Amino acid sequence: MTITDTESVSWNPKALDEMVSNDAGRPVLFTNARIVTVDPLSGTVTGADGPLIVGVGPGSVTAAEDDNAIVVDCxxxxxxxxxxxxxxLAGGRGRRSECVATLTPGNTTDFLVVPDELAADVLSEVATLMSRPEQVRALVAAGRPVLWAGTGAPGRAAAPEAGIPAAPDLTGSPRVDVWIDRKGFLHQELTADDRYDEARGGRPHAYQGRFWIDGDRIDYLDDLGFWACGEFQGDELHHAGYVMKLS
Structure with missing residues (x-):
């Protein structure tokens, strides 16, 4: 069966409008769908809601009116x-808790909605996204529509450009300073011109290069050519097993 363009364009337009303008944090409930959770415990069920998934299963729809939910009929x-x-999928995870990207409560709402006849299994549905995106009813990321009825959703996030980005001006940033690990072994200086200078064990300039901050993530490109990363967690900088604080 081939899905026509008319059928794609007309798929749940009211729900899309409500999701795009959803500034009040209303829950979104996708109903009547066959849901392949890829979770060994949940298996394949019907009905889901959630940016985080808060419920999966046929009974979720009963709370739609109580929660003022946006309902998407699937x-x-x-x-x-x-x-x-x-x-x-290949059976290589030894524990359920090790499985990632499952549609289970607590996980991020990142999923695809595709007609049943194009979804024999997970891989074939993902292949539809890559080869025939016009057949995709919805691609949702963290609860926000990215594709809808085969086209880009209004207000969707723009993908970052490939390549090394231009360096922003970090003058006045509280993260531009010297970070020192708990034992005093590692000293990492971040400067406003997007350069870092790292001393280790009293050895100055052990590593030097450029860095970029995106939210709480920091990426490093060393002058020797390798990449590394770290994460700001509150007043700490976590990098390569070290936990640093401002000097």
């Missing part, structure tokens, strides 16, 4: 994770 559709854990 009759004839299959929902699968948009991020595929191929290791789990």
């Amino acid at each position: 009759t004839g559709m299959t929902v699968v994770p948009a991020v595929v854990d191929t290791l789990a």
